[in-house]
Amino acid sequence: MSARSIFARPARLAAIAPYLWMALFFLVPFGFVLKISLSQTAIAQPPYVPLFDLTAGWAASKAALAELSLDNFKLLVSDSLYISSYLRSIFVAVTSTAILLLIGYPIAYGMARLPQRWQPIAMMLVIVPFWTSFLIRIYAWINILQHDGLLNKVLLALHIVSTPVVWLSTDTAMYIGIVYSYLPFMILPLYATLAKMDGALIEAASDLGASPGRAFWLVTFPLSLPGVGAGALLCFIPIVGEFVIPDLLAGSGSMMIGQTLWLEFFTNKDWPVASAAAVVLLLLLIPPLLLYDRLQRRTLRGGS
Amino acid sequence: MTEESPEITPKANGVTGPAKPEPPSQAPVGPAPQLEPAADMPLLRIEGVGKTFGSFRAVDRLSLDIRAGEFFALLGPSGCGKTTLLRMLAGFETPDEGRILLGAKDIAQVPPHLRPVNMMFQNYALFPHLSVKDNIAFGLKRAGMARAEIATRVAEMVALVKLEGMEKRKPDQLSGGQKQRVALARSLARRPQVLLLDEPLAALDKKLRESTQLELMDLQRRLGMTFIIVTHDQEEAMTMASRIGVMDAGRLEQVATPRELYEAPHSRWVAEFIGDVNLFDGEVGWRENNRLLVTTREGVTLAVTEPRQRVTKATVCVAIRPEKVKLSRRAPVSDAANSHAINRLEGVVTDVSYLGGLTAYKVKLESGAVVRASMANTARLDMDAYLAGQRVVAWFTPDDCMVLEQ
Numbered sequence: 001m002s003a004r005s006i007f008a009r010p011a012r013l014a015a016i017a018p019y020l021w022m023a024l025f026f027l028v029p030f031g032f033v034l035k036i037s038l039s040q041t042a043i044a045q046p047p048y049v050p051l052f053d054l055t056a057g058w059a060a061s062k063a064a065l066a067e068l069s070l071d072n073f074k075l076l077v078s079d080s081l082y083i084s085s086y087l088r089s090i091f092v093a094v095t096s097t098a099i100l101l102l103i104g105y106p107i108a109y110g111m112a113r114l115p116q117r118w119q120p121i122a123m124m125l126v127i128v129p130f131w132t133s134f135l136i137r138i139y140a141w142i143n144i145l146q147h148d149g150l151l152n153k154v155l156l157a158l159h160i161v162s163t164p165v166v167w168l169s170t171d172t173a174m175y176i177g178i179v180y181s182y183l184p185f186m187i188l189p190l191y192a193t194l195a196k197m198d199g200a201l202i203e204a205a206s207d208l209g210a211s212p213g214r215a216f217w218l219v220t221f222p223l224s225l226p227g228v229g230a231g232a233l234l235c236f237i238p239i240v241g242e243f244v245i246p247d248l249l250a251g252s253g254s255m256m257i258g259q260t261l262w263l264e265f266f267t268n269k270d271w272p273v274a275s276a277a278a279v280v281l282l283l284l285l286i287p288p289l290l291l292y293d294r295l296q297r298r299t300l301r302g303g304s
Numbered sequence: 305m306t307e308e309s310p311e312i313t314p315k316a317n318g319v320t321g322p323a324k325p326e327p328p329s330q331a332p333v334g335p336a337p338q339l340e341p342a343a344d345m346p347l348l349r350i351e352g353v354g355k356t357f358g359s360f361r362a363v364d365r366l367s368l369d370i371r372a373g374e375f376f377a378l379l380g381p382s383g384c385g386k387t388t389l390l391r392m393l394a395g396f397e398t399p400d401e402g403r404i405l406l407g408a409k410d411i412a413q414v415p416p417h418l419r420p421v422n423m424m425f426q427n428y429a430l431f432p433h434l435s436v437k438d439n440i441a442f443g444l445k446r447a448g449m450a451r452a453e454i455a456t457r458v459a460e461m462v463a464l465v466k467l468e469g470m471e472k473r474k475p476d477q478l479s480g481g482q483k484q485r486v487a488l489a490r491s492l493a494r495r496p497q498v499l500l501l502d503e504p505l506a507a508l509d510k511k512l513r514e515s516t517q518l519e520l521m522d523l524q525r526r527l528g529m530t531f532i533i534v535t536h537d538q539e540e541a542m543t544m545a546s547r548i549g550v551m552d553a554g555r556l557e558q559v560a561t562p563r564e565l566y567e568a569p570h571s572r573w574v575a576e577f578i579g580d581v582n583l584f585d586g587e588v589g590w591r592e593n594n595r596l597l598v599t600t601r602e603g604v605t606l607a608v609t610e611p612r613q614r615v616t617k618a619t620v621c622v623a624i625r626p627e628k629v630k631l632s633r634r635a636p637v638s639d640a641a642n643s644h645a646i647n648r649l650e651g652v653v654t655d656v657s658y659l660g661g662l663t664a665y666k667v668k669l670e671s672g673a674v675v676r677a678s679m680a681n682t683a684r685l686d687m688d689a690y691l692a693g694q695r696v697v698a699w700f701t702p703d704d705c706m707v708l709e710q
Contacts, residue, residue: 200429203396206416207423208443208494215417218442222433 030282037275038068047269072276082277085260086284092246092256093239096178097186097232103179104186104231109220111187112194119195126184126191138177138248145173145249174250178239186231193227194220226295233292237285257281345408347372347530348393348498353402353412354554355388362388364554365402370498375524375531377545379538381577385554390500390534394423406497417446422496426503428487430475436462436486437471443494461489464523481512488520492527501533505540517543538578542566550574566625568611571710575623582629582675584622588615595702598622602671606647608705621708628704629677631665631696647705649675649698653690665690667698 039048050064076082111122129137144150145167152164167173197220205215243258255263257277264274346369355363363385370376378386391397393404395416404412411419422443430439440461444454462468465485475483484504491499504520505513521544524531535541541548542562549559557577558570569575572583586600594610598620606622630636635648654674655666664678675698690696 198427198429200425200427201431203394203416204423204425204429204431204490205442207394207396208490209417209446210442211417214446219431 033275033278035068036271037072037279038070039272040067040069040071041270041272046271048272072272073280075273076276076280082257082260085255085257086280088254089240089242089257089281090284092174092178092242093236096175096182096239097236099175099179100182100186100235101228101232104183104190105224105228107183108187108190108194108227111191112197123188123191126187129184134181135244137181138245141173141177141180142168142248145176168249169251171250174246177245177249178242181245182235182239185234189230189234190224190227193224193230197223226298229295230292233288233295237288237292240285241281346370347374347407348532349403349405350389350393351403351405353389353392353399353404355385355392355397355399361554363392363399366554366556367402368549368556368559370530370532372530373528375521375544375546376533377541377548378532378534378551379541379548380536380551382536384551386534386536386551387502389551390423390502390532393498393532394421394500395419420496421498421500422491422494423500423502424487424491424504426506428475428483428507430483430486430490432475435472435474436467436478439475439486440490440493442490447494457493461493464492465489480507480509481516484508484516488523492523492529496529498530498532501531503535504533506535506537513540520544542578550577552577568706569623569708572621572623572708575706575708580626580676580678582624582626584624584673586620586622588618588620596620596707598707600673602669602673604649604669604671604673606705607702608707609702611707615707615709617709623706623708624700624704626664626676626678627662627680629675629698629700631667631677631679631690631698633694633696635697636699647700647702651675651696651698653692653694653696656690656692663689665696667696669698 035052036048039050041047042049050067052061052064054061107126111119111126114122142149146152147164147166147168149167151167152161155161155165167176201219201223202215205219206212210218240256241258242256243262246256247259247262261274261277261281264270264277348370350366350368350370352365352367353363354361354365366385366389378389380386388397392399392412395411395414395418399412402412403410406420431442434442437458440458441454444457449457458471462471465488467482467485467489470478470482475486478486484507488504491501501520505516508516517540520531533541533544542565545562547559547561548565550557550565552573558565558574560568560570565574565578569578575581575583584598584600584602584604584606586598586606589597589599589605591597591610596608596610596615598606598608600606600622608622631653636646649667649669651667651669653665654668655664657664658681659678660681662678662680664676667675667677669675677698
């Protein structure tokens with residue numbers, strides 16, 4: 001047996017493993033969801049028809065297949081509830097990502113410029129909120145934002161406002177919650193890009209006559225764009241499907257698609273429509289996912 | 305100005321070009337017009353400059369004058385402060401004390417982007433997101449040069465470093481040698497009063513390094529610019545520089561031409577740092593005309609020529625370069641005038657290293673001291689080579705001996 005084949009077999013297995021994982025825990029469940037999205041709702045257990053029964057034989061399966069239809073997808077495009085949910089999701093995700101970028105970039109930049117021995121500590125501080133459950137942190141925000149919560153107390157004490165401000169059940173509260181929760185996902189890729197940047201490049205820029213501000217915009221910022229892209233997509237993609245934060249902090253006026261999904265699934269028990277909405281959401285997220293993948297590949301290949 | 309490339313001769317500033325007055329709109333880049341320095345005034349004067357990092361004294365009250373048009377090398381072991389000194393000239397470090405006068409202006413506290421000097425970085429520090437052309441144009445754009453003029457200057461620079469056809473490439477599509485050229489073109493584009501080069505050839509392989517050394521020298525001569533290079537490679541410094549400052553522990557040990565450094569080092573440290581040397585510690589015996597007789601610790605008496613600077617100490621160190629030590633099977637036949645003067649040391653060859661162009665020998669004397677000698681292999685079939693174990697006489701003239709007092 002040659003040395004090559006000794007190593008080749010486990011190596012090939014290792015390469016297959018992630019695909020196997022994806023097939024088992026993503027593709028198969030997605031197949032179920034796709035099938036349900038093509039079914040009709042029914043008062044039954046499970047609440048949809050047709051059902052495939054492999055024991056019933058080939059003819060029965062074929063008949064069931066014929067019953068599948070695109071009706072649920074037609075409903076999605078015809079009902080403004082769904083379209084407005086999608087639009088709101090994308091709007092909230094874009095706005096949140098922009099705010100995250102504006103807050104996260106200076107923090108990541110500051111971290112990357114810290115003395116070497118302080119950087120791991122700063123990194124810890126960014127990660128430390130993850131030690132507390134996400135749900136508890138959101139409930140903590142409810143506490144802070146409520147009528148007689150910490151925020152209003154501070155604002156009143158400082159005489160910034162004279163009467164308590166309504167924070168809870170507003171978009172502002174939702175944005176606070178989203179930005180707070182997703183900030184580490186924005187900071188970490190940005191920090192990774194900024195920290196590995198060669199300081200000599202900034203020196204070269206200033207040597208060639210660029211003021212510190214110009215050097216930042218002409219060298220640091222363009223070279224950090226892969227990090228900006230990674231951070232933005234890492235936040236944008238899950239925010240589009242966000243359910244808990246808008247549900248707990250935002251008002252009931254308009255819903256994000258995650259909330260609509262929840263409503264269809266649990267309140268209306270309309271699994272097929274909920275599944276169709278989920279499939280469309282996934283399709284919407286494919287372009288940004290592909291973009292993220294391309295950015296990651298480029299970063300792996302070594303920067304530019 | 306060379307005939308074959310008149311277009312690359314700088315014309316925009318008074319230091320590097322012919323003294324042709326130009327309207328300011330034509331020369332937006334490069335040093336601001338300044339008063340012609342007095343004849344004895346150096347272009348760059350470093351005065352008592354010091355820099356401490358924490359408890360480490362990187363540069364220790366160092367003073368140095370550099371004249372316009374010089375190719376000056378800062379040479380020293382790593383950690384000697386040469387790079388810190390260069391970075392202070394570029395503005396990346398601020399001296400704790402002292403002045404750095406460029407022309408008549410103290411630039412010690414001026415930030416790097418406002419200094420009329422440019423630096424070529426050790427690992428080139430090319431902007432990876434910009435093409436060759438945009439890298440070279442970077443400094444010109446910052447200077448607010450007109451677009452058409454930038455294009456002309458970039459083309460000029462590309463031709464100067466022979467990178468025609470590569471303008472659109474990104475740095476990661478270039479070889480090491482090509483990157484080095486882009487870095488050079490970029491740092492020269494603004495026509496700085498002084499070009500600082502931080503180990504510019506360290507990343508190149510030996511062959512390329514040698515040819516690039518010659519190109520850099522040629523370029524410096526043609527442009528008439530002042531180059532200050534930092535290097536730890538003494539051969540590189542000796543090849544390129546007109547003057548070398550040898551640094552150790554934040555101080556300049558000696559500033560001299562390459563030849564002076566090698567043939568007349570000021571100190572034992574410099575003698576040992578530059579090239580190979582045999583050292584004999586001894587006492588000055590008597591003195592006759594311009595000859596000293598030094599009795600070494602090994603009990604050998606050496607006749608040496610007293611240097612111009614008279615020796616005042618009783619204890620000295622006699623230094624002799626290996627290639628000045630000759631070997632022969634018998635004591636050389638000496639003519640009447642020189643008979644007493646030739647130093648002869650008898651010993652046994654212990655080590656022979658054939659190095660191609662020359663062969664290095666180690667000769668163990670009866671006293672136990674080892675003398676190193678090297679002889680050029682001037683004939684292909686050398687029947688005269690000495691073998692290990694052979695008894696030989698190592699000899700050298702008093703003129704070839706250097707007397708070091710420190």
